[in-house]
Amino acid sequence: MASSSRASSPPPPRPNLAFRRLRGQRSPGEFAALVRRAAREIGERVSCDARYVGRVEAGEIRCPNYAYERVFLHMFPGRTLTDLGFVPREAVRGRGARTEPEAPTAYTLGGPAVPDGLRHHGRDTRRNNGDEESDVRRRAFMTGGTATVAAASLTALPLGGAAEAAAVPGPRTAGDAEVSAVEEAVRRIRLLDDRHGADGLYRRAAAPLRTAYALLDAGTSGPGTTDRLYAGAGELAISVGWLAHDSGRFDDARSHYAEALATARMSGDPGLEAHAFCNTAFLARDAGRPREAVRAAQAAARAARHLGSSRLLSLIALREAGGWAGLGDRGGCERALARAHALFDQGPDGRDPEWMSFYGPAEVAGLEAQCWSALGHWERAARHAHRAVDVAVARTPQFTRNIALYTAELADDLARAGRPDEAAAAGQRVLALLDEVQSSRIQGMLATTARVLLPHRRAAGVSAFLEDHASRARV
Structure with missing residues (x-):
């Protein structure tokens, strides 16, 4: 029994020797100072210290967030993240960033994970599998649009085999391979949502969620595995809940979020509870329950207060600001916004949750735009939405769905601010992105903008937008 327990525990992270060599003879503190100085040179702000450098070198941080990535590539021009000893970002998006078992063989999303012995020259064949999968997604997109992309990617979810096994009478104990599959499902869903939006993903993503909870019911092979499975299942519930939320299924989203909260409470996981x-x-803000939005955000802040992530507290403050704006309380909104900016300005930290990779200057501007829009300050909202679009296009072009969202927000704010030509131009840019992004939320925003622009339909640019929008709606 003891040997079985040891086998189920995740191995320690592998040290990042390449990054350690780059530090040379400098102390971790001296190197951290160089990182902070390089960040200032390119307009970034990172709170790098000796502890962060130590975590990178120990292999605890397998891939840096986007701010650190830009700084490191600035410090070492011509090198890639792989050259610096990190793993590709697509391999760590979401909970999958945690330490993985040496060689899970049965339950991975894109085929069996690759043991160390099969890695070649610093590049493992999982990257090749990812390239092949990308080719499949590209071909599917060319022939069938986003719904087919989702199908091509999510039909390979690894938990189908586990789901069938879970339906067989009798116990089935979950081990590292099954838990890794749950974590991988979270990563895959988030990557696809970043690029394509929720509408084509929600139904397919519900299947691995059911399997994850079936695995929890069946039990695990050890305490470490149990903790990982609870965390993975909870994050998967949140991811599926978000897909429901973004595709307009608010009741389903509320149910999934409640499931995640119950999982967090049962496992004593404050990070999952805060999320x-x-x-x-x-969700409460979008569903027209602003007072609940405020209370939920305040509960999130209480859960997160000891986690050490200023960026998480910043996002939570923005959620609270959205609730106050929905209540028409400008003072409460401005106080929450000020708190959000102050916390954001403290910079990223190694303790920031992996799921927050989307949260940068563009998202801050986009959420603030939504606050001013809810308060009826359209010009101010438009300025922030414009900044969100510009920053997102420049810094995170891979987050296609967010670019479409910020642009849709901009179009609506401009329309309400009495700038119909500019609003129509922004609306046309959103329409162009809807071939790649399917989000009922974004489509609903664009439909509202079209209604606001109807009195201006004789203007050439507005007329073209309205015709194109109506044509797409008929398809």
Whole structure:
């Protein structure tokens, strides 16, 4: 029994020797100072210290967030993240960033994970599998659009085999391979949502969620595995809840978020609890329950207060600001916005949750735009939405769905601010992105903008937008 327990525990992270060599003879503190100085040179702000450098070198941080990535590539021009000893970002998006078992063989999304012995020259064949999968997604997109992309990617979810096994009478104990599959499902869903939006993903993503909870019911092979499975299942519930939220299925989203919250409470996971409350606050605001949004955001802040992530607290403060704006309380909104900016300005930290990779200057501007829009300050909202679009296009072009969202927000704010030609131009840019992004939320925003622009339909640019929008709606 003891040997079985040891086998189920995740191995320690592998040290990042390449990064350690780059530090040379400098102390971790001296190197951290160089990182902070390089960040200032390119307009970034990172709170790098000796502890962060130590975590990178120990292999605890397998891939840096986007701010650190830009700084490191600035410090070492011509090198890639792989050259610096990190793993590709697509391999760590979401909970999959945690330490993985040496060689899970049965339950991975894109085929069996690759043991160390099969890695070649610093590049493992999982990257090749990812390239092949990307080719499949590209071909599917060319022939069938986003719904087919989702199908091509999510039909390979690894938990189908586990789901069938879970339906067989009798116990089935979950081990590292099954838990890694749950974590991988979270990563895959988030990557696809970043690029394509929620509408084509929600139904398919519900299947691995059911399997994850079936695995929890069946039990695990050890305490470490149990903790990972609870965390993975909870994050998967939040991811599926977000897909429901973004595709307009608010009741389903509320149910999934509540499931994640219950999982967090049962497992004593404050990070998962904060995430669940944070998303609940966002949902409550969108569903027209602003007071609940405020209360949920405040609950998220209480859960997150000892986690050490200023960026998480910043996002939660923005969720609270959205609730106050929905209540028409400008003072409460401005106080929450000020708190959000102050916390954001403290910079990223190694303790920031992996799921927050989307949260940067563009998202801050986009959420603030939504606050001013809810308060009826259209010009101010438009300025922030414009900044969100510009920053997102420049810094995170891979987040296609967010670019479409910020642009849709901009179009609506401009329309309400009495600038119909500019609003129509922004609306046309959103229409162009809807071939790649399917989000009922974004489509609903664009439909509202079209209604606001109807009195201006004789203007050439507005007329073209309205015709194109109506044509797409008929398809």
